[in-house]
Amino acid sequence: MSQTQPSDRSSSSPDPHIPAGAGPVDLTVIVPAYNEEQRLAPTLRAVRAHLDTLAPLRWELIVVDDGSTDGTSAVTGAAAAEEPRIRLLTTPANRGKGHAVRTGVLASRGRRVLVTDADLATPIEELGLLTERMDAGAAAAVGSRALPESRIAVRQNALREVMGRLGARLIRAAAVPGIRDTQCGFKLFDGDKVRTAFAGSRLDGWSFDVEILRFFHQKDWEVAEVPVRWAHQPGSKVRPLAYPTVLADLLRIRLHAVRPVQLVIPGIFLLLAFFLYGGLWSGPGSSYLTDSGSDQQQWEWFFAVTADNVAHLRNPLFTGLQNAPLGVNLMANTAMLGLSVPLAPLTLALGAPVTWAVVLTGGLAATACSWYWLIAKRFVRSRWAAALGGGSCAFAPPMISHGTAHPNFVVLFMMPLITDRLLRLCEGRRVRHDGIVLGLFLAYQIFLGEEVLLLAVTGLALFALGYAIAAPDVAKAVARPLLRGLGIAALVSLPLVAVPLAWQFKGPQSYQSVLHGQVGNNPMALLEFATRSLAGDAKVAASLSLNRTEENAFFGWPLVVLAVALVVRLRDQPRVRALGFTALAAAVLSLGQNIPLLGTDKTLPGPWRLVAQMPLFESVIESRTAMVCAPALGILLALGCDRLAVRRLRSERETSRRMLGWTALTVALLPLLPTPYPTVQRAPVPAFIADGTWQQYVRPGRSLVPVPVPSPADTAALGWQIDAGLGFAFPGGYFNGPWGPERIGIYGPQPRFTSDLLGKVAESGKVPDIGPQQQRQFDWDLDFWRADVLVLTPRDHAPALREAVTKLSGQQPRQLGDTWVWDVRDRG
Known part of the structure; x- marks a missing residue:
């Protein structure tokens, strides 16, 4: 560090660059200069002349010569000889503009400090515009070339403009929200x-502007962006690659500033996710989640088909590989195109089972991190309280239940960002900007999961209603910007999303709603423990739920009691009352249209009847509404933990209360700790498929018919198809598709005689x-399916199936290893 760098000085040490006995000044003007001999003299005259017109303003002008090799110092020295308010600071070597500005700022005495370039691309007369914004209360006012009111006299060349705009947008998104032009000098x-700000800065190059403005942003010091006159000056030292350098420097600074806890907490979440899915990672190609039923095979097929569509530039919203010849509307199924498309390279390189493991593990950890970020930012001061809340949201029993088969209910990292x-x-600060970002977030979430977005919107609406009841004045004040932003x-x-949604609801193999019957939660499901919880009982959970992937409540009675206690204890906060209302309302909605009266065979009408026939809600499994309780309870837990963690000890009574609080948290959460997902070895793919023998029997555009025809209960053929490189189509399968003239949604294909x-x-x-x-009828089905071959592999009741197909086809099968084959290419 050069001798001119005063960042080491303490507040009690005199600065060597400030003249002895000199008092404070109103304005310091800092001009960083490197080889500016040709432009500096007129610049100094112009600045001095303008400042003299602002009398009685007390000013000083500091020129920092950053190791120039020309006559920059001599020009400044001559000006200083004429005007004692001009000072020269020099560095022995060129260190960069950031170092020069830091040197000048830390040597300044001004109540305000103006930094301007030596070329005066922005005339000094524009100082008045910045001063007006400072007088209005801003902590900084920056000249901007990017605002509509800015006046550009001489433009840069096209490459500079394009690089500048792109770089400014990236910088704004990554570091300095709201400032369009961070680099104007x-x-x-x-x-x-x-x-x-400069006392703690570290960047010496062009990136210093971003570092300082980010510091102001983090301190919540207002930075006003002011339109100014600007003209490109020949000889500019800013090159097109300056903006990427700025971003690289910013990334380095941000990584350096990360506190250990900010890495430890996400690391804990990731380790917990790997712990839960350890069996799956022990052999992604051979391990199968025991409780996933047919769903793991279906999801791996979704990932494989989407990757194949991407690789061959086919429509990612449709495939003809299942349900031949009608195909499957992928947009109308939970194909999670928001992940399956960007992860297509991973799927193509390592296989769909690896993508399945990555999505589950990474999605669970990312969701916990996202909730942790939101809670730390919006609700609590303690990072560990936020971590507890974020973990409770992501690893709640309903999410763990769905984590065995439904990644669309596990990968929820967008929900905190939307919130x-x-x-x-x-x-109401930047309604247009935030509305645009929200629109992009919502569009992306639609490609991750629409049902979960509907549930999230329901939960947010309940919270808004609860907050409006708790604090009507606040709700009234925020209604206008909120509604405008939503518009x-x-x-x-x-x-x-217009085209994808049109394809989903009106395209090939679209449907209107899904038939699933009334599936509300039993009230006791809210108080018991889930199968995968530490205190869970599989038999009890099975008696209160549809299956192990639909244990949608099971928060346990200790957590319910604690949540009630927290709402009562913190009831002075409107947000707490709103969270309590949200959890209660969602829990009641999840009980369905008919709420059973415990101990009797009678029921009460449930509030779900109000929405059961509404568009979109008619396809929702109502018990899933209890999942809305998870984030509400998680935030309540974080608020309670924050109260315990931050409040100082004041008395023996306070100590007892804190001990009671920690004990209650432990009792409520310990039984809910998730246990690892068990796995089994999946059945091998038949040699007939694995060794490619099938290719001798299936012509292009024709199908292979597994016996029995694939269905939601029998999905082995999906694995065969993946192993065969998606080389053949087959009838039937596991998907959502239409049935009947009203196109009601069902699981699997429309029934046919042979299937x-x-x-x-x-x-x-x-x-x-x-x-x-x-x-x-068998012949008609074969003709409809465009079948070339029927294949029967070892399975339960295989002899009966062989006899049935032989009688239907009128021909004896050919045995190839352990597989029976009926060649039907010549029929019809």
């Missing part, structure tokens, strides 16, 4: 604040009577 600062953007809209978000998101008959034989082992009529 004409900035006015509050003197004390800017000296504080934060809504809260920003309520603040902007709609205008942004709808064009982005129904073979399904019953596979289930019972009994072969029905088969005559000419059944054989004709």
Whole structure:
């Protein structure tokens, strides 16, 4: 560090650059200069002349010669000889503009400090505009070339302009929200604040502007952006690669500033996710989650098909590989295109099972990190309280239950980001910007999961209602910017999703709603423990839920009691009352249309009846509404933990209360700790498929028919298809598709004679009577499916299935290893 760098000085040490006995001044003007001999003299004359017109303003002008090799110092020295308020600081070597400005700022005495470039691309006369904004209360006023009111006299060349705009947008998104032009060299600062900022700065190059403005942003010191006159000056030292350098320097600074706890907490979440899915990672290609039923195979197929569509530039919203020849509307299924498309390279390189493991593990950890970030930013002071809340939101029993089979209910990292953007809209500061970002977030979430977005919107609406009841004046004040922002978000998101949604609801193999019956929670499910919870009982959970992937409540009675206690204890906060209302309302909605009266065979009408027939809600499994309780309870826990962690000890009574609080948290959360997901070895792919023999029997555009025809209960053929490189199509399968003239959504294909008959034989082992009529229907189905071959592999009731197909086809099969094959290419 050069001798001119005063960042080491303490507040009690005199600065060697300030003349002895000199008093404070109103304005310090700092001009960093490197080889500016040709331009500096007129600049100093112009600055001096303008400042003299502002009498009785007390000013000083500091030129920092950053190791120039020309006559820059001599020019400044001559000016200083004429005007004692001009000072020269020099560095022995060129260190960069940031170092020069830091040197000048830390040597300044001004109540305000103006930094301006030696070329005066922005005329000194524009100082008055910046001063007006400072007088209005801003801590800094920066000249901007990017505002509509800015006046550009001489433009840069096209490359500079493009690089400048792109770089400014990246910088704004990454570091300095709201400032369009961070690099304009004409900035006015509050003197004390800017000296504080530069005292801790480290960047010596062009990136210093971003570092300082980011410091002001973090301190919540207002930075006003002011339109100014500007003209490009020949000889500019800023090169097109300056903006990437700024971003690289910013990344380095941000990584250096990360506190250990900010890495430890996400690391804990990631380790916990790996702990839960350890069995899956022990062999992604061979391990199968025991409780996932057919869903793991279906999801791996979604990932594989999407990657194949991307690789071959096909429509990612549709495939003809299942349900031949009708195909599957992927947008109408939970294909999670928001992840399956960007992860296509991973799927193509390492296989769909690896993508499945990455999505589950990474999605769970990312969701916990996202909730942790929101809670730390918006609700609590203690990082560890935020971590507890974030972990409770992501690893709550309903999410762990869905984590065995439904990544669309596990990968929820967008929900905290959407919530934060809504809260920003309520603040009303940058409604248009936040509305645009919210629209982009909503559009992306639609490609991650629409049902979970609907549930999130329901939860947010309940919170808004609860807050309006708790604090009507606040709700009234935020309504206008919130509604305006939501309108902007709609205008942004709808064009982005219009075509995919039209394909989903009106395209091939679209449907209107999904039939699933009334599936509300039993009230006791809210108080018991889930199968995968430390205190869980599989039999009890099974008696209160649809299956192990739909244990949508199971928060445990200790947590419910603690949540009630927290709402009562913190009831003075409107947000707490709103959170309590949200959790209670969601829990009641999850009980469905008919709420059972415990101990009787009677029911009460449930509030879900109000929304059961509404569009979109008619397809929702109502018990899933209890998942809305998870973030509400998680935030309540974080608030309670923060109260315990931050409050200082004041008395023995206070100590007892804190001990009671920590004990209650332990009792509520310890039984809910998740246990690892068990796995089994998946069945191997038949040699007929694995060794490529199938290629001798299936012609292009034709299908292979597994026996029995694939269904949601029998998805082995999806794995065969993946192993075969998606080289053949087959009828049936596991997907959501239409049924009947009203196009009601069902799981699997529309029933056909052959698929129904073979399904019953596979289930019972009994072969029905088969005559000419059944054989004709069989032929019609083969013709409809464009079948070339039927394949039967070892399985339960395989002899009965072989007999049934032989009678239907009228031909004996050929045995290839352990596989029976009926070649039907010549039929019809």
